[in-house]
Amino acid sequence: MMSTRQIWKAEQQGSAIALSGEIDYTVTTQVRSYLLEQAGQGTGAMSLHLGELEYLDSSGLAVLIELRRVLMQAGRSLTVTAVSAQVRKIFNLTQVGQLFGV
Numbered sequence: 001m002m003s004t005r006q007i008w009k010a011e012q013q014g015s016a017i018a019l020s021g022e023i024d025y026t027v028t029t030q031v032r033s034y035l036l037e038q039a040g041q042g043t044g045a046m047s048l049h050l051g052e053l054e055y056l057d058s059s060g061l062a063v064l065i066e067l068r069r070v071l072m073q074a075g076r077s078l079t080v081t082a083v084s085a086q087v088r089k090i091f092n093l094t095q096v097g098q099l100f101g102v
Contacts, residue, residue, distance in 0.1 A: 010034055013049055016081050020052035023060035032063045039071055046071055048100075051082030056090055068099060 008021040008031060017038060023031050039046055048064070050056075068078040080100040083091065091097035 008053075016047035016049045018049040018052060020054070022055035023053065023063075024055065024057045025059040028059040028063050031060065032066070035063065035067050036070065039067060039074075039076075043076070045077045045079060047079050047081050049081045050087045051084055053084050053087050056087050058090075058094075061090060061094060061096065064100070065096065 008019060008023050008027055010020075010031075011018050017035070019031075046067075064078075071078050078100060080102050083097075083102055088097070088102065091100070091102055
């Protein structure tokens with residue numbers, strides 16, 4: 001049985017969306033839905049603040065890459081304004097940090 005406990009949180013911080021907690025395969029469907037919905041409601045660049053994100057696995061990274069692709073197809077951009085040490089590590093290991101301006 002899958003837990004319904006929310007291990008991640010999103011909140012608007014100025015013009016950025018701040019993600020915190022943990023994003024792994026158990027919640028990526030929820031995170032994907034939320035981020036794509038937010039992207040559909042806005043215009044211009046989209047910013048993510050990941051400074052409080054304690055954990056991000058490869059499925060969560062795939063969501064961020066998909067979000068970037070969707071935004072780029074709409075003529076928009078995605079930037080990351082802050083990253084936690086763990087997120088920076090996965091960005092460096094996968095060499096995708098530059099895609100997000102990190």
